Amino acid sequence: MSQIGSVDAMWTWKLSTLPEETGTVVIRIYSNGTPTQTSIEGIAPRETPQFLLENADRNVHLLLPANSGYVVQSDFLERRMVDCPDVTKVQSFVSPGQQIKGCTAETYQSMSFSDLLSRSYGAIAASTSATINDELVKRLSFNWLSPNPIPRKRLALVGAGSLPKVHGYALAAASLNIALVVFDEASHWMSSDAYAHLREEFVPFDTTVDANMASRITVALKEYQREKQLDGIISVEEHLHTIIAHAATQLGFSTSPPESVGLAQNKFKTRQLDTNIFCRLVRSPADLEKVLAEEGSKLPYPLIVKPSKGWSSEGVWKVANEKELREKVPLLWRESFTSWHGHDVVIETYVEGPEVDANMILVNGEIVFFEVNDDFPCAGDSEDNESDTRVANFVETSNMLPSALPPFEQESLRKRLHELALAAGFRNAVLHIEAKLRNSSCRYVKDPSTDGLVELQLQTPATTTTHPKDVFLLEINPRAPGWQEVEATARTYGVSYWSISLLNALADKDRILSLSKPFVGGAQYDMQLLYVPAQKGGVYNFGDICTTVLRSDPQESGQTQQLGAHVVRCANLMEDGEEVLDPRTGQVFGNFIAFFLIVSRISRMEAMLIGREIEKRVREHTNGF
Template sequence: MRADLKDNNDAAEKWALNKLADETGTAAIDICPNHVSKDLIKDLNERSASWDAIRFLLDNLPETGSIVKLLVPLQTGYIIQSDFLERRMVDCPYVVKIQCFVAPSQYIRSSTTEAFSSMSISNLLPHCYGAVVIKADSPSSAATKSASIDAELEKRIAFPWLAPGPIPRKRLALVGAGSFPKVQGYLLAAISLNISLVAFDDASHWMSDDTYGHLREEFVPLNMDVTEDMAQYIARSLQEYQKSSPERKRIDGIISVDEHLHSIIAVAATHLGFNTSPPESVSLAQNKFRTRQLDNNVFCRLVRTPEELEKLISEDGQHFSYPLIVKPSKGWSSEGVWKVANEQELREKVPLLWRDSFTAWHGRDIVIETYIDGPEVDANMVLVDGEIAFFEVNDDFPSAGDGIALEANTRVPNFVETSNMLPSFLPPFELASLRQRLHELALAAGFRNAVLHIEAKLRNSSCHYALAPDSGGLIDLQLKTPAATTTTPNDVFLLEINPRAPGWQEVDATARAYGVSYYSIILLNALADKDRILALSRPFQGGSQYNMQLLFVSAQKGGIYKSGDICTKVLQQDPQNPSQEEQLGPHVVQCANLMEDGEEVLDPRTGQVYGNFIAFFLVISRESRKEAIRIGQEIERRVRQLTDGF
């Protein structure tokens, strides 16, 4: 559909309005260089500067080969998340700038395509809810790229981004705010969802500083020492806070980003009548031995003392089928996880987990169980009323402890994360098996409304990790035989259920690849806002927008880190060898240094690996999975080189 450009002196100039798919509730209007006149600029400058769309157009007036694509609503309702456009258009090809012009929970009134087509640009701008800037190489390519972006919009915003009724402002208590990288995503999501956050933490916590006042409504000092009655203490503290001004300080829910507090927070939420998973379910999930009882089809024993270990060996040792896995029952971050090949190694590794430095964090309960072969996966699940609203499976590449990776002989043989690939390479029938069985186990554990991070293995899979053909030494999942994709029986083996989102790096990976933010969903789950959860759990049509490797590079020795900003060093071009160094920057959409100069790093051979990561990188390829893996391998090689093998 086309309409006269009434602001332009040349009446022959036209601009186009394109109605997108109905589910998007949107029409798109391209403003090209020949649509911009001096009269239009003068008119826009004389109008209210408070209109974000006007300011955006003035700041991004098209130059040769570029387009500003304005978005107008064809549906009426209330904005469910004010930055949904920026979130959903992330990493979109050809797009150089994105902006929403709406406030949290703002009411949006639609119009018809006919009405919008009859307006001048000046009169159209106040109706725009957002815009994107497209950079084209030349005017001749502009139309092709504009059509491509319209197709991307139909894949990305074809979900209910408007609610039929008003969305009142809510308030959450954030108890245990953690580090800035872990909580930043929640803070930004809360603002866009019209949710206030009140932070409760130790008086010296970084969020107490007024510098971060724009990210939270208030900071309330709270003693965070873990005690037996901590849940009751938290509940009382929140009740006292609300009583100080009942009308102004009503709290509607409670969350925490500190994993060791999750069962405590669930109990406190129950006392206060807030939405939460059952405390007994959260407690079960945090205990690996109890979780194993959900599906106890392998050898699994619990020992708490050297005497119990000796008794187990004397009574059952002759029946052990090595290798075995040894791990803390309440561990995390792969701390203290060992694969033992014989009785001697079993006697060596278990006592290491009873050192004071371990028991202070993980307790004395040690699980000894069968090692299961097969591809490992990270499966992330959003449950609403017991039904799956979103489910994804990522391939968790072998750690050195598995003894599969080529670099295992040069790496510490532990189970520290190496890399994740998404989407999974596993065939559809195996993904369906994972979805069905892990859903059954989540319900058996008592979860009905939750975000769950589940780790599992697939026994008798049709795939295994091996050298990829013609890959130059890359390891990836490969089909064992062509027939195995349809005839091989497979079995899902649960490693653990975590009643939380995955680590913040994986949360960011999913948000970029699929357009689904666990930060937003967890906040809404604490408020039992199921309608918005269902809306924001809708991934891009067609699935992941690219192949992505979530690459972790961990320290292989203890000592003092002295390599500085390793991400910048890895990604910058070597000026002395510009032709020999591959340009990696365009393939890295996010990265972060996880160590600082002068930081002391424990020797990973002790099993204490918390804080062991040097850096992480989100590596993408729109061409192939193999390319993403190859680039990730080159990034890790450069990190090792630049840190002198640290």
């Protein structure tokens, strides 16, 4: 039974116990007056009293450890309390790898107020206390303490990419007691002192992709290790993953087999894991003519044409006949494509059915976290591209978390994709898998009650998806999903692929197991990951479109909240003066104007309706760019 006890004339408090799996005792703080700097000076480390001072008009809850151990990630509290209803401020009071000592509720009950403050590992301020304990149980029921010390480790980051790509990794690394040493071109933005806080050291390195790159990496890292130890290697650059796997193998670092990574990055080789459709590889006009001569009228149109080693939906087209096939394939042999994706082009059957993103974390071959997200149809999926105002390509437009597919179909996806991941040779990995469901019980339809909004709906009569061939693998990516989707999953489920990817490079399986546990009950809300791609080429000159759209948010009739209240994260992906290629060329890398993470605790449909309105406003403010 919790009690209220007077501490002094200024403070009283109430203790609450939570379930054992949270490792937490909660102290609700009450102020009996207006606290001042003088009234709280000297009673605990500076951060805790300052939190009380700054949040005196709120409901403040101190969190104390019930167990002893080492903190697995210093900002775990902020990460797990993200977007928690009614919470206005969250702050951790621990450092990376810090050892803390827990006490029983009875011991805490007998302590002085200053002792309680000095022992807290974090604090929360909220507008109401009604649901805080319930939320803490949902969010903190995982092993956030390790029984073993967490020594500082050092990772080599070869190919740091852009700031949006690397920023999440850098923040996660700092909180995990991991130092990043960046190896990249001397002119790379990470070499600037302005970004020194994101890495321990910058080492100039020639990142030219050639047959000797893996050896160059190995030599450079061995040279570095004469002075300082390195414990692993990673890259955020897609085209370097196979090379990095080879270098890691040579250096004795943790990695998936280079053969597995190489297979996953080759869509034709990946297709051989499950050969149940028409699929051909062509490398030249002569190869294309041979396929046409041998297959002729037997070709199962519509077909998909795509680079075998492509990414970001570049050069992916659906063709309906031989004329379109002859038109699209040669476009992929332009130098602008082959310089990045090579000459190998895949021609395969277009498969009907809902498409999903399935993200998987493997430890010792077992799935420790798995999520299915609905990847909404692209313009290229349309059967009537003439009536679609969007360019008929396969650039993503909308992703919904969690999936609306029935549980038995999600289980079919989990089982079959796990089998295919193991067949590809993955045992310890973060995998971003794209797949379709043939014979699904659901299909995308326009909902007349929402003025034609497309949604995934159960068919009547319902079918079942249980046969392995109903799960059609599109591709396995031996990496985390794109940074926007990483952010979406971290907020929706409390699991960060940035953190897991870093720990995987160190083979730190214990911490992976701890941090792969989602919120109790699963997703905390419905989320739409809305991408707004450019519809035409030209020069972007529309400024900060996110701010423009959300500031121009008039109160809609009948709405109690503005649209911006549902946007938990957004970012502009184009800058003024940026030249954008016409997406009809198939070169669509960097084609997105902006993205928005839109949430609803009421319904999936509400999030989608808000997303449609936001996209409409982006189009209006960019003159349909």
